[in-house]
Amino acid sequence: xxxxxxxxxxxxxxxxxxxxxxxxxxxxxxxxxxxxxxxxxxxxxxxxxxxxxxxxxxxxxxxxxxxxxxxxxxxxxxxxxxxxxxxxxxxxxxxxxxxxxxxxxxxxxxxxxxxxxxxxxxxxxxxxxxxxxxxxxxxxxxxxxxxxxxxxxxxxxxxxxxxxxxxxxxxxxxxxxxxxxxxxxxxxxxxxxxxxxxxxxxxxxxxxxxxxxxxxxxxxxxxxxxxxxxxxxxxxxxxxxxxxxxxxxxxxxxxxxxxxxxxxxxxxxxxxxxxxxxxxxxxxxxxxxxxxxxxxxxxxxxxxxxxxxxxxxxxxxxxxxxxxxxxxxxxxxxxxxxxxxxxxxxxxxxxxxxxxxxxxxxxxxxxxx
Ligand SMILES: [Zn+2]
Numbered sequence: 001x002x003x004x005x006x007x008x009x010x011x012x013x014x015x016x017x018x019x020x021x022x023x024x025x026x027x028x029x030x031x032x033x034x035x036x037x038x039x040x041x042x043x044x045x046x047x048x049x050x051x052x053x054x055x056x057x058x059x060x061x062x063x064x065x066x067x068x069x070x071x072x073x074x075x076x077x078x079x080x081x082x083x084x085x086x087x088x089x090x091x092x093x094x095x096x097x098x099x100x101x102x103x104x105x106x107x108x109x110x111x112x113x114x115x116x117x118x119x120x121x122x123x124x125x126x127x128x129x130x131x132x133x134x135x136x137x138x139x140x141x142x143x144x145x146x147x148x149x150x151x152x153x154x155x156x157x158x159x160x161x162x163x164x165x166x167x168x169x170x171x172x173x174x175x176x177x178x179x180x181x182x183x184x185x186x187x188x189x190x191x192x193x194x195x196x197x198x199x200x201x202x203x204x205x206x207x208x209x210x211x212x213x214x215x216x217x218x219x220x221x222x223x224x225x226x227x228x229x230x231x232x233x234x235x236x237x238x239x240x241x242x243x244x245x246x247x248x249x250x251x252x253x254x255x256x257x258x259x260x261x262x263x264x265x266x267x268x269x270x271x272x273x274x275x276x277x278x279x280x281x282x283x284x285x286x287x288x289x290x291x292x293x294x295x296x297x298x299x300x301x302x303x304x305x306x307x308x309x310x311x312x313x314x315x316x317x318x319x320x321x322x323x324x325x326x327x328x329x330x331x332x333x334x335x336x337x338x339x340x341x342x343x344x345x346x347x348x349x350x351x352x353x354x355x356x357x358x359x360x361x362x363x364x365x366x367x368x369x
Pocket of ligand 1: 142285289
C-alpha cells in the first residue's frame with residue numbers, strides 16, 4: 001500500500017531508541033452504506049472541503065446505472081463536474097484518463113463502477129495527487145476499499161499500489177441492480193480469507209514472517225460473517241447486499257492494517273492467478289478464489305466442506321464446470337500455483353503439489369468430477 005511503511009526512517013528519535021517501530025495505515029474516513037446513499041454525495045464532498053471542480057470516472061454501462069446520476073446530483077448542488085467514460089483497467093487507459101483531466105483544475109474524483117473503474121480511479125487519483133470517493137456499482141471482490149489496484153497488460157494482470165478512497169458510498173439500491181453473480185463472487189473472495197489466514201500463520205511459524213493479529217482478526221471476522229449469513233445472500237434482494245457489503249469492506253480494511261494483501265490472499269489466490277494465466281476463459285477472480293479455498297482448506301486439514309457448503313448456499317461456483325474452465329486447467333493451475341508469487345509462502349510450499357496429488361485434491365473435493 002502506498003502510505004504504509006514497515007519502518008519509517010529514524011522513527012522516534014532514531015539511534016539508540018529502545019523502541020524503533022513505526023507504521024502508517026490509510027483508511028477511508030467516511031463509509032456510507034445503505035439504500036439511496038448516493039444522494040449524500042454532495043454533503044460528503046463538503047465534509048471533505050472539496051473545492052467545486054471535480055470529475056466522475058465511470059464506465060459505459062455503469063454511467064447509466066449510477067455514474068450519470070452521481071454527476072447530476074453534484075452539478076445540481078453547485079459542483080462543476082467533468083464525466084470521463086473509462087474502458088478496461090490498463091496502464092494505457094490510466095494514462096488517457098489522467099491526461100484528459102490534467103489542466104482542468106480538477107480537485108477531486110468520484111469513481112463510479114465495478115472493480116475496474118474503481119481501480120482506474122485509484123491509480124489516477126494517486127497520479128494526480130488528489131483525493132477520491134469510491135461509489136461501487138457492484139461488489140465482485142474485496143478491492144473496493146483496499147490500497148491496491150489491478151491493471152491488465154499484455155496477457156497479465158499486475159497489482160499496483162494505489163490511493164485509498166477517502167470515502168466509500170455503497171448504495172445498496174444501486175448494487176442490487178448488478179448481476180447477482182458479481183455479489184456472489186465478492187462473497188467468495190471474502191470466504192477465501194479463511195485459507196489466506198491459515199497460510200499466513202504457517203508462514204509465521206516456518207519463516208518468521210511478520211503477523212498482525214488485528215488484520216487477521218478483521219479478515220477472519222469478514223469471512224465468518226459471510227459464511228454465517230450465507231443463506232440470507234440471495235439474488236434480487238437488497239438486504240443481501242447490506243449483509244455482504246460490510247464484510248467485503250472490512251476485508252479491504254484488514255489489508256490496510258497489514259500493509260499488504262496477506263490477510264486476504266494466500267494459496268487460494270495463487271490458484272486463481274494461475275488459472276487466469278492458463279485458462280482461455282477464466283472465471284471471476286472471487287469465484288476462482290472460492291473454489292481455491294475449498295481445495296486449500298483440504299490441504300490444511302481444515303473443514304473444507306463448510307467452505308463448500310457456504311459457497312453452494314450463496315450460489316457461487318464450487319466446481320471447474322461452474323467456473324467455466326476445464327478439469328485439466330484446474331489440475332494444471334494447482335500444480336503451477338506455488339510458482340506464481342514465490343515470496344508469498346503458503347501451504348503449497350516451495351515445490352507445490354505434484355500432478356497426481358493435484359488430480360486427487362481436485363477430485364476428492366468434488367471440484368473436478
Ligand atoms: Zn481477492
